[in-house]
Amino acid sequence: MTVTDLSTQDRYPTRVGTDPALIERADPTVWPGVDSGPATSEELEAHDAKGFHIVEGLLSPSEIRTYRRELRRLTQDPRVRSDERTVIEKTSDEVRSIFEVHKISGLIADLVKDPRVVDRARQILGSDVYVHQSRINYMPGFRGGGFYWHSDFETWHAEDGMPAMRAVSLSIALTDNFPFNGGLMLMPGAHRTFVSCVGETPGEHYRSSLKEQKVGVPGEDDITRLAHQHGIEQFTGPAGSALWFDCNSMHGSGNNITPFPRSNIFIVFNSVRNGLASPYAAGAPRPEFIASRDITAVAR
Numbered sequence: 589m590t591v592t593d594l595s596t597q598d599r600y601p602t603r604v605g606t607d608p609a610l611i612e613r614a615d616p617t618v619w620p621g622v623d624s625g626p627a628t629s630e631e632l633e634a635h636d637a638k639g640f641h642i643v644e645g646l647l648s649p650s651e652i653r654t655y656r657r658e659l660r661r662l663t664q665d666p667r668v669r670s671d672e673r674t675v676i677e678k679t680s681d682e683v684r685s686i687f688e689v690h691k692i693s694g695l696i697a698d699l700v701k702d703p704r705v706v707d708r709a710r711q712i713l714g715s716d717v718y719v720h721q722s723r724i725n726y727m728p729g730f731r732g733g734g735f736y737w738h739s740d741f742e743t744w745h746a747e748d749g750m751p752a753m754r755a756v757s758l759s760i761a762l763t764d765n766f767p768f769n770g771g772l773m774l775m776p777g778a779h780r781t782f783v784s785c786v787g788e789t790p791g792e793h794y795r796s797s798l799k800e801q802k803v804g805v806p807g808e809d810d811i812t813r814l815a816h817q818h819g820i821e822q823f824t825g826p827a828g829s830a831l832w833f834d835c836n837s838m839h840g841s842g843n844n845i846t847p848f849p850r851s852n853i854f855i856v857f858n859s860v861r862n863g864l865a866s867p868y869a870a871g872a873p874r875p876e877f878i879a880s881r882d883i884t885a886v887a888r
Contacts, residue, residue, distance in 0.1 A: 617636045644829050672877070727844045732843060732849065772831065779836045
């Protein structure tokens with residue numbers, strides 16, 4: 589089946605009915621096509637089975653210090669703070685996220701092209717890749733807001749027009765991730781089930797959903813069913829650790845009420861063979877800085 593065929597068929601209908609539904613995944617998790625790279629066979633097998641895997645020590649201590657300085661510089665730059673690509677916390681004046689950060693920061697642009705990063709993405713997706721989305725996430729101490737349970741693919745499919753589950757996310761911890769400071773939780777194996785959600789996509793939904801998403805999230809019954817079936821694991825570890833997770837992984841995080849902040853660099857790679865079509869359940873696509881339609885492959 590060609591990419592064109594995929595883009596015109598909706599194998600994962602969502603936000604189209606009054607009742608939620610669970611749909612069996614029709615796509616691979618680890619795609620064939622690229623045989624060499626930094627990921628071991630054991631890591632790829634774990635990624636296929638659980639929908640995610642962890643790489644410890646991706647960044648060195650000196651690299652961690654460099655990127656922390658860059659995060660501070662970005663949050664303190666008034667031009668960045670006033671940019672529409674910057675999201676402020678709903679209940680405070682803290683920066684929550686900065687989108688399209690690989691186009692704002694030369695350091696992060698270089699990180700995207702780093703063989704430790706892009707070559708692993710190519711292994712998982714079986715092709716050349718491009719950046720669908722990049723951002724820095726901040727979860728400050730005491731006031732950091734969490735993310736409710738969701739599958740990123742549901743939004744990328746419904747609002748961006750991503751045809752297939754052929755994208756992978758990378759979260760690089762720049763602070764220590766403890767079980768108590770809002771670390772990301774995932775349901776291992778739940779990536780094999782697509783949760784079709786209810787509700788109609790409002791116009792310019794991204795303006796509110798980036799702070800708190802209410803449309804495109806699964807109901808409590810489906811979350812309960814998946815959690816009992818698959819269990820919950822949490823991404824914890826020292827700064828410099830990296831989590832790779834499938835676009836359909838069911839994941840979320842709680843609020844951070846501790847004094848210990850949690851920040852990360854977040855990069856989404858999509859296959860160049862999985863370019864965006866028209867949104868499947870929205871009136872218009874989201875802005876380019878949230879969902880890129882430029883499928884130019886990341887240079888290696």
